[in-house]
Amino acid sequence: MKGKNLRVTDTRPNIIALRLDASFFFERAVRSLDRNHYDKALKYFRKAVEYEPDNPVNHANMAGILSEMGDYQGSNEVLESILKNVNPSMTECYFYMANNYANMEQFEAAEKALVTYLEEDEEGQFLEEAEDMMELLYYELNRPAKLNRIKARQGVVEHDQARLLLEEGKFAQAAKLLEQISGDQPDLLAARNNLALSYYYMGMFEKAKETILQVLQDEPGNLHALCNLAIFYQNEGGGPHLDALLESLTVIVPFQQDQVFKLGTTMGILGRHEEAYRHFRRLLKDGENKADASLYHYAAVAASNTGRYAEAERLWELVKKLDPESETPRFYLSRLNELRRMGRSIEKLSYHYHLPFDEQFKLWEKYGSRSVPDEMKKDPLVRSSFFWALRHGDDATKSQVIQALAMIGDEEVREALGLLLADVSQAPAVRERARAALEGMDVRQTSAFAPLSDVALAEQPLKQGAAAANPQIQAVLDKAFSVMGKRYDTAQQNDLKDLWLEYLDRISPEGFTIQHVEGWAAALEYLTAKMHHTRATYREIADRYGISVSTVSRYARQIDSVCGIKQKIAQRFPSFTERV
CATH class of the missing domain: 1.25.40.10 (Tetratricopeptide repeat domain)
Known part of the structure; x- marks a missing residue:
C-alpha cells in the first residue's frame, strides 16, 4: 500500500536470565526446608557447595540436613571434610559431630568430639548445650569426661x-x-x-x-x-x-542461696543452733528448695536442737516422703519418739544428712559382711567420717572402719588403706587388718564378680498379688536373671527385682499385659546398671537381649516415668563446697 510504512513489532516476551549461583541454590534450599522437603533442600545445598566449594557455611548446611534426615555418619563425613579441607578453625563442627555420634550411641566418640569442641572453641556459642550433653555422657559412660580445660570458660x-x-x-x-x-x-x-x-x-x-x-x-x-x-x-x-x-x-545476712546454706551449716556445726535454724528456714521459704530432702533434715536438726520438737517431727516426716529410701529420717523420728516417751531431753544432733557414726555400723552389721548399704557407700559425709576415723580414731574404731571400707573397695579406699599400712606408727593389729583388707580387695577384683548366694535370685518367684498370678510378670525376671548372669552380684539382682516390684506396685498390675518380655527385662537391667554406676549402653543391652535400641529405650523410659530412677540417680546432696 502506497504512503504507508510497514511496521514490524517484536512480539517476543521479555526474558530475564537466571543467575545460577550459590545464592540462588541457597535460597531454593531454604524454601524447601520451610516446606519440610528435606530431599530437595539437600539437593540444592549440594549445588551451592558446587558453586562455592570454599564456603564452609554451605558445607555445614548440607551436614545439618543429613543429620536431620538421620544420616548421622554422612553428616559427620561432611563436617570432617570442613575441618580438614575448608576451614580448620570452624570448631563448632566438633559440637555437631558430637551430637551425631550421640544419636548413633557412639558415646566414646561423642565424648572425644565434645571435649575437642570445649577445649578448642573460644566463643562458646554452644557452651550451655555442650554442658547438657556432658551430663548425658557422664550418665552413659559412668565417669566424668577427660576434660583438661574449656577455652571459653x-x-x-x-x-x-x-x-x-x-x-x-x-x-x-x-x-x-x-x-x-x-x-x-x-x-x-x-x-x-x-x-x-x-x-x-x-x-x-x-x-x-x-x-x-x-x-x-x-x-x-x-x-x-x-x-x-x-x-x-x-x-x-x-x-x-x-x-x-x-x-x-x-x-x-547473706543474699546468695549457696552462702545462706554455707553459713547455716557452719553455725549448726559450731553449736549456734538458733542462727542455723533461721538460715535454713529462709532457704525453705524459697520455692526452688521444696524438693530438697537434705535441707529439710538440716532444718529439722536445727529445730530439735533449739527445742522445737513438734516442728522437727513435722520436718522429718517431710524428709521421709521426699527420700523414702533413706534410713536417716526414720532413725531420727524413732529416736525423737523414744526420748519423748521416756520424758528425757533430746541430745544435740549432728547436721550431716546420714546416720550417726555408731548407727552406720549397726546398719552395716544388719546388711552383713557381703555388702555395704548404698547410703554408706555414696554419701560423701559418711565417707569423710570413715576417713577421719581412719586417721584420728582409736584402734578399735580404726579396725571397724577398715572392715567397712574394705566392703566399699574403690580406688580411694585402696589408697587410704595403703597409706595406713605404710605408717609404722600405727598399731600392728591395725596394720595387719589393713593388709588383710587390701588382699581381700585384690581377690575380689581378680574374680569377675562376687559370687551369688546359695539360692539364685532367679529361682525365687515373685509372691505379690497379681504379680504371682501373672506368669508373664515372673517371666520378665527370669529373662533378666538368665541374661545378666555373673555380670551382676546378688545385691544388684535384688535391686532389679525390687525395681520391678516397685513399678508393678505403682501401676496396680491387675490386668497388666506383658507384650514384650525381652523389652521389659532389658529395661530393668539397663536401669539397674545405671543405679549402680555400672557401664551399660542401650546398644549393649539391646544386643544381649536380641532387640532394638528403641525398644530398650521405650520400656526404660516407661519404668523411669513411674519410678523416677534417673531423678534419684541425679539427686545431689546440698553441697558444703563452693560453686564458682
Whole structure:
C-alpha cells in the first residue's frame, strides 16, 4: 500500500536470565526446608557447595540436613571434610559431630568430639548445650569426661568437675585436680576453698588451715573461707580466734542461696543452733528448695536442737516422703519418739544428712559382711567420717572402719588403706587388718564378680498379688536373671527385682499385659546398671537381649516415668563446697 510504512513489532516476551549461583541454590534450599522437603533442600545445598566449594557455611548446611534426615555418619563425613579441607578453625563442627555420634550411641566418640569442641572453641556459642550433653555422657559412660580445660570458660568447668568429685566423697582425686587448678589459676578462690575442704575431709587439718588462711590473705571477707576457718578452729578446740570469728559471722545476712546454706551449716556445726535454724528456714521459704530432702533434715536438726520438737517431727516426716529410701529420717523420728516417751531431753544432733557414726555400723552389721548399704557407700559425709576415723580414731574404731571400707573397695579406699599400712606408727593389729583388707580387695577384683548366694535370685518367684498370678510378670525376671548372669552380684539382682516390684506396685498390675518380655527385662537391667554406676549402653543391652535400641529405650523410659530412677540417680546432696 502506497504512503504507508510497514511496521514490524517484536512480539517476543521479555526474558530475564537466571543467575545460577550459590545464592540462588541457597535460597531454593531454604524454601524447601520451610516446606519440610528435606530431599530437595539437600539437593540444592549440594549445588551451592558446587558453586562455592570454599564456603564452609554451605558445607555445614548440607551436614545439618543429613543429620536431620538421620544420616548421622554422612553428616559427620561432611563436617570432617570442613575441618580438614575448608576451614580448620570452624570448631563448632566438633559440637555437631558430637551430637551425631550421640544419636548413633557412639558415646566414646561423642565424648572425644565434645571435649575437642570445649577445649578448642573460644566463643562458646554452644557452651550451655555442650554442658547438657556432658551430663548425658557422664550418665552413659559412668565417669566424668577427660576434660583438661574449656577455652571459653577457662577453669570454671574444671572446677565443677573437681567439686563433683569432692561431693561424691572422692577426696584424694578432688585434691589432685584442685591443686592443679589452684596452681594454674590462683585467682580462682573457690578452687582453693574447696581444696582446703578436701584436705580437711581427708584429716589433713594443718594443710587445710594453711590453705584457707592463704585465701583470706587475698580476700579477707570471703564468706566460704571464713566459715571453713571457723570449722578448722573448732577442730583445734576453739579459743579466742573462734569466738571472735563467730561474733563476725553471727551478724552476716547473706543474699546468695549457696552462702545462706554455707553459713547455716557452719553455725549448726559450731553449736549456734538458733542462727542455723533461721538460715535454713529462709532457704525453705524459697520455692526452688521444696524438693530438697537434705535441707529439710538440716532444718529439722536445727529445730530439735533449739527445742522445737513438734516442728522437727513435722520436718522429718517431710524428709521421709521426699527420700523414702533413706534410713536417716526414720532413725531420727524413732529416736525423737523414744526420748519423748521416756520424758528425757533430746541430745544435740549432728547436721550431716546420714546416720550417726555408731548407727552406720549397726546398719552395716544388719546388711552383713557381703555388702555395704548404698547410703554408706555414696554419701560423701559418711565417707569423710570413715576417713577421719581412719586417721584420728582409736584402734578399735580404726579396725571397724577398715572392715567397712574394705566392703566399699574403690580406688580411694585402696589408697587410704595403703597409706595406713605404710605408717609404722600405727598399731600392728591395725596394720595387719589393713593388709588383710587390701588382699581381700585384690581377690575380689581378680574374680569377675562376687559370687551369688546359695539360692539364685532367679529361682525365687515373685509372691505379690497379681504379680504371682501373672506368669508373664515372673517371666520378665527370669529373662533378666538368665541374661545378666555373673555380670551382676546378688545385691544388684535384688535391686532389679525390687525395681520391678516397685513399678508393678505403682501401676496396680491387675490386668497388666506383658507384650514384650525381652523389652521389659532389658529395661530393668539397663536401669539397674545405671543405679549402680555400672557401664551399660542401650546398644549393649539391646544386643544381649536380641532387640532394638528403641525398644530398650521405650520400656526404660516407661519404668523411669513411674519410678523416677534417673531423678534419684541425679539427686545431689546440698553441697558444703563452693560453686564458682
